[in-house]
Amino acid sequence: MTTSVPTTAHRAGAPGVTLAPGRDVRVIDGLRAGLAALFGTQTLEHYSAPPVIARATLDLAGYPQSFPQLLGTVQGNPDGGEPGPTDLALTSAACHHLYPLVAGETITGERSLSVEATCYRGEATSETGRLRSFRMYEIVRFGAPDAVEGWRDEVLVVADGWLRGLGLATEVIAASDPFFGRPGRLVAAVQRAEELKWEVTTELADGLVQSIASANWHKEHFGETFGFTLPDGSFGHSACLAFGLDRILIALRHRHGDDLASWPPAVRRVLDL
Amino acid sequence: MTTSVPTTAHRAGAPGVTLAPGRDVRVIDGLRAGLAALFGTQTLEHYSAPPVIARATLDLAGYPQSFPQLLGTVQGNPDGGEPGPTDLALTSAACHHLYPLVAGETITGERSLSVEATCYRGEATSETGRLRSFRMYEIVRFGAPDAVEGWRDEVLVVADGWLRGLGLATEVIAASDPFFGRPGRLVAAVQRAEELKWEVTTELADGLVQSIASANWHKEHFGETFGFTLPDGSFGHSACLAFGLDRILIALRHRHGDDLASWPPAVRRVLDL
Numbered sequence: 001m002t003t004s005v006p007t008t009a010h011r012a013g014a015p016g017v018t019l020a021p022g023r024d025v026r027v028i029d030g031l032r033a034g035l036a037a038l039f040g041t042q043t044l045e046h047y048s049a050p051p052v053i054a055r056a057t058l059d060l061a062g063y064p065q066s067f068p069q070l071l072g073t074v075q076g077n078p079d080g081g082e083p084g085p086t087d088l089a090l091t092s093a094a095c096h097h098l099y100p101l102v103a104g105e106t107i108t109g110e111r112s113l114s115v116e117a118t119c120y121r122g123e124a125t126s127e128t129g130r131l132r133s134f135r136m137y138e139i140v141r142f143g144a145p146d147a148v149e150g151w152r153d154e155v156l157v158v159a160d161g162w163l164r165g166l167g168l169a170t171e172v173i174a175a176s177d178p179f180f181g182r183p184g185r186l187v188a189a190v191q192r193a194e195e196l197k198w199e200v201t202t203e204l205a206d207g208l209v210q211s212i213a214s215a216n217w218h219k220e221h222f223g224e225t226f227g228f229t230l231p232d233g234s235f236g237h238s239a240c241l242a243f244g245l246d247r248i249l250i251a252l253r254h255r256h257g258d259d260l261a262s263w264p265p266a267v268r269r270v271l272d273l
Numbered sequence: 274m275t276t277s278v279p280t281t282a283h284r285a286g287a288p289g290v291t292l293a294p295g296r297d298v299r300v301i302d303g304l305r306a307g308l309a310a311l312f313g314t315q316t317l318e319h320y321s322a323p324p325v326i327a328r329a330t331l332d333l334a335g336y337p338q339s340f341p342q343l344l345g346t347v348q349g350n351p352d353g354g355e356p357g358p359t360d361l362a363l364t365s366a367a368c369h370h371l372y373p374l375v376a377g378e379t380i381t382g383e384r385s386l387s388v389e390a391t392c393y394r395g396e397a398t399s400e401t402g403r404l405r406s407f408r409m410y411e412i413v414r415f416g417a418p419d420a421v422e423g424w425r426d427e428v429l430v431v432a433d434g435w436l437r438g439l440g441l442a443t444e445v446i447a448a449s450d451p452f453f454g455r456p457g458r459l460v461a462a463v464q465r466a467e468e469l470k471w472e473v474t475t476e477l478a479d480g481l482v483q484s485i486a487s488a489n490w491h492k493e494h495f496g497e498t499f500g501f502t503l504p505d506g507s508f509g510h511s512a513c514l515a516f517g518l519d520r521i522l523i524a525l526r527h528r529h530g531d532d533l534a535s536w537p538p539a540v541r542r543v544l545d546l
Contacts, residue, residue: 013326013327013329013330013373014325014326014327014360014361017323017325017326017327017361018323019320019321019322019323019370019374019388020320020321020322021318021319021320022318022319022320024321025319025320025321028321045294045295046294046295046298047292047293047294047295047298048292048293048297048298048301049292049293050290050291050292050391050406051324051325051363051391051393051406052287052290052324052345052363052393052405052406053287053290054286054287054290056286057286068350068353068356069350069351069352069353070351071349071350071356072325072347072348072349072359072361073347073348073349073356074345074346074347074348074363074393075345075346075347075348075358076344076345076346076395077341077342077344077395078342078343078395078396078397079342079397080341080342083341083344083346085348086345086395087287088287088290088345088405090324090325090347097292100286101292115292118323118324118391120324120325120347122349122350122351122359123351124351124352132325132361133323133324133325
């Protein structure tokens with residue numbers, strides 16, 4: 001057929017929502033395999049999570065309250081009547097699927113779970129990397145405060161080293177989430193002051209720097225809301241390390257070019273290209 | 274930690290929406306690789322498509338009109354106001370992402386595109402296999418009427434043979450979509466009478482038979498709505514072959530048991546387990 005294969009999918013129609021052709025899938029597969037090799041030994045189980053999630057789980061996680069402008073919910077009418085809200089929202093962060101799995105548990109040791117999901121964020125702008133639909137690979141650590149904080153610091157260095165190994169010029173910065181409204185800005189200030197959130201940033205286009213990975217110490221937030229505890233009865237702590245696979249792909253293409261065959265041999269080896 | 278790894282994710286909370294643990298991911302990966310090997314040589318490009326899609330694309334495909342009860346749309350408020358409809362819906366069928374790619378083209382030969390997406394269907398019930406969120410792998414053929422119909426018949430046999438090779442007892446039946454309302458029932462009757470839709474069915478639980486793959490000849494429907502034509506100026510025809518990866522996984526577990534290590538060697542070989 002005369003159709004040429006489009007290398008991007010702008011014809012498919014919505015800002016920040018793209019089709020990945022085969023060559024992109026190969027890089028994403030390589031990133032996934034690389035992360036599994038890097039963190040697999042410490043991980044009790046790896047999950048593939050769906051792009052939708054119980055709204056009740058998101059509410060427990062506190063997401064709609066903190067990020068109402070990024071939230072997407074599912075409308076439908078399964079019984080054939082007028083469309084209305086369903087029990088589902090779009091997955092905002094892959095890790096939200098994991099907290100119900102440890103609900104009611106006592107965390108006696110330390111272990112990680114990992115998960116990948118295609119996440120949705122209702123971004124108002126659509127510059128390069130500002131995707132509304134994107135793959136997130138996350139490792140979540142559960143345990144006591146000191147151990148979890150230590151883990152977060154450690155894996156942040158590992159993550160940054162791995163991303164540098166892919167040829168990316170990165171910077172690790174203390175960050176805060178884009179909380180909505182005035183109370184949110186106060187939360188963000190606390191988050192930054194307490195250094196709860198760190199981001200690994202890199203250039204995705206000339207002069208455009210964005211976060212491609214982040215490490216968050218949630219303290220006892222999820223332990224309290226989902227009800228997992230430590231042996232002394234206090235709430236369990238958690239931290240997560242999240243990788244934005246599609247943004248890393250964009251950064252790699254910006255750095256090494258569109259032709260995978262001409263990427264540095266070391267990078268091709270890590271990604272099994 | 275004392276937490277045992279749940280093998281299903283019912284604790285995570287919504288009917289028909291499940292987390293896949295590592296052993297399920299291995300089988301899904303095997304199915305994907307098997308399908309790529311089976312259809313890759315005829316396929317111009319394979320895409321990974323997002324779980325959301327432009328509502329305008331779905332409208333062009335005619336999905337909301339035909340299946341209003343299965344449709345999911347995305348509500349949001351990116352600008353911080355009251356939540357309302359966005360420009361996005363949830364992906365209903367993987368192939369809907371492909372038609373815009375050939376919009377405006379003249380199809381001179383025959384070639385297939387393939388695509389995988391996590392789809393959403395607002396199912397009102399949640400018996401085994403009745404998933405609201407599930408992975409669909411699809412091959413779409415574009416071309417002239419006879420050639421497309423012939424392709425549909427051919428790949429249906431190939432698909433059935435491959436599924437039988439996985440140890441599944443299948444049946445191939447002329448089917449119709451569950452169109453909504455009285456006009457829909459008429460469309461369904463025509464669909465069945467003209468043998469436009471075929472399904473490969475198998476047992477997913479004792480006495481519960483469901484479709485795990487289907488082959489549809491769309492005739493000139495998508496050619497007309499998306500505007501792709503044949504060299505003589507008439508609208509292009511299309512057909513698709515769709516595999517429900519999560520349902521095939523359920524059927525395989527029902528057939529061979531929960532322990533992957535005890536699955537028949539021939540099946541393990543095909544799935545690279």
